[in-house]
Amino acid sequence: MRVDGKPTRSIWLEPDGWSVGIVDQTLLPHRLATARLTSLAEAAYAIRAMQVRGAPLIGAAAAYGVCLALRQDASDESLERAAATLMRTRPTAVNLKWALDEMAAAVRNQVRGDRVDAAYRRAAEICEEDIAINQAIGRHGVTLIEAIAGRKAGAPVNLLTHCNAGWLATVDVGTATAPIYLAHDRGVALHVWVDETRPRNQGASLTAWELGQHGVPHTVIPDNTGGHLMRHAMVDMAIVGTDRVAADGDVCNKIGTYLKALAAKDNDVPFYVAAPSPSIDFAVEGAQIPIEERAEGEVATVTGRAADGRIETVRVVPDGSPVKNYGFDVTPARLVSGLITERGVIAPNRAALAAAFPERVAAEAAAVTARRA
Numbered sequence: 001m002r003v004d005g006k007p008t009r010s011i012w013l014e015p016d017g018w019s020v021g022i023v024d025q026t027l028l029p030h031r032l033a034t035a036r037l038t039s040l041a042e043a044a045y046a047i048r049a050m051q052v053r054g055a056p057l058i059g060a061a062a063a064y065g066v067c068l069a070l071r072q073d074a075s076d077e078s079l080e081r082a083a084a085t086l087m088r089t090r091p092t093a094v095n096l097k098w099a100l101d102e103m104a105a106a107v108r109n110q111v112r113g114d115r116v117d118a119a120y121r122r123a124a125e126i127c128e129e130d131i132a133i134n135q136a137i138g139r140h141g142v143t144l145i146e147a148i149a150g151r152k153a154g155a156p157v158n159l160l161t162h163c164n165a166g167w168l169a170t171v172d173v174g175t176a177t178a179p180i181y182l183a184h185d186r187g188v189a190l191h192v193w194v195d196e197t198r199p200r201n202q203g204a205s206l207t208a209w210e211l212g213q214h215g216v217p218h219t220v221i222p223d224n225t226g227g228h229l230m231r232h233a234m235v236d237m238a239i240v241g242t243d244r245v246a247a248d249g250d251v252c253n254k255i256g257t258y259l260k261a262l263a264a265k266d267n268d269v270p271f272y273v274a275a276p277s278p279s280i281d282f283a284v285e286g287a288q289i290p291i292e293e294r295a296e297g298e299v300a301t302v303t304g305r306a307a308d309g310r311i312e313t314v315r316v317v318p319d320g321s322p323v324k325n326y327g328f329d330v331t332p333a334r335l336v337s338g339l340i341t342e343r344g345v346i347a348p349n350r351a352a353l354a355a356a357f358p359e360r361v362a363a364e365a366a367a368v369t370a371r372r373a
């Protein structure tokens, strides 16, 4: 995507050919700053501290984390240590495990001297594949927006999104935003309701910034506003991303997604999930997805820019009040109108997922057999 007219990705290989550049998302929207990752520890920190975040980008950053580790030490032990370190960073987005498995498969059977090159090659492919997947999601999803536009006789299509499933959450383009950007670029009149997404405000800070950079009309709303808007026919379609789609079609995404899906069902608002295949986990049911719990401070405080330009963090919860901070929730498949995948829009159920991605089902079956042997 373009930032101030300049093509920008969320992660890239630096000109030195080995260190990794990222947009430091903890500073947006007030400052667009980059950081340089030079070691496994720095890559793991970037994921844990959410300098990089969003399921597909977590996977891409982990892939480069493996490269940085192998550059120091290309042994089997180093590969295992890197995978274990990165796996511990964040538990919910399955793209992390997917990317680590891909990296292991790419380097495991190489002689030591070839491992670093093989790792950087596969990490770069993972990034390019992510972009191609998101572009395909855009092409499939735009037809849903255009169909609504066709019924609205030029009035803007009102979309609602939660969290940030935009280009910042991926390598580029985004998942939930891919159809939105494409529709906007094709001249479809649209407007996006952006859930602020407490406690980390990925909607208010990141999605709103992205949409603004691309010139997409949008309005930031408190998280509890969506139901009211839907009851007053002010939302034509909800579209969100996902951190993990289970084999049964249940969808895990940022906390609060489930409540939006409930409100959408009650008001006959179509509720779509942009679901790239690396976010699909054929090994679990929805109820088994691990839900990340994060620090209390994210709920007890709010960070923003003060009138004098300084970034400040202030407490909004009484001292001593306990706080709970679940990062994600699981939306049952029955509340989801469809999954927008790179292979088309499919029903959120086991049969449709298996029909769309038979090779992934076969790979999972083989892995189960191997584990039992």
Ligand code: MRU
Pocket: 053, 054, 055, 056, 093, 162, 163, 164, 165, 166, 169, 170, 174, 175, 176, 202, 240, 241, 242, 243, 253, 254, 327
């Ligand atoms: O905690 P985050 O910011 O990593 O959570 C991100 C989300 O929940 C996104 O909606 C999800 O990863 C889909 S991103 C394409």
